[in-house]
Amino acid sequence: KAYAYLVKSIEPIDKKFNVFIKELQQMGKEKAVKESENVQKITPFYQYLFDVMEPFDSTYSKEKEEQITKALIKATQ
Structure with missing residues (x-):
């Protein structure tokens, strides 16, 4: 039950991160690198x-963390 709650707690951070990545991709x-x-x-909340x-x-x-890193690299290429 606690694990499910923690996973659910990550969802709003994921949404914020995904918006951030989309914005980077459009720059x-x-x-985007800057x-x-x-x-x-955003990442301290994940940590x-x-x-x-x-x-x-x-x-x-x-x-x-690997997903986050890959998304950042992809968005800044």
Whole structure:
């Protein structure tokens, strides 16, 4: 039950992150690279939940971090 709650808690952060990525994709490459630094305004929220989630699922945070990194790289290419 706690795990399901934590996963549900990540959804609003995912929405905010997805909007951020879409905005990056619509910018030119140079501007997107500069703006990509603003991901630091979103990622601390993930990190907090990952720390809480660790005892329930030790792989979730690693997988999610990989998704975030890949999305950022793709958006700034």
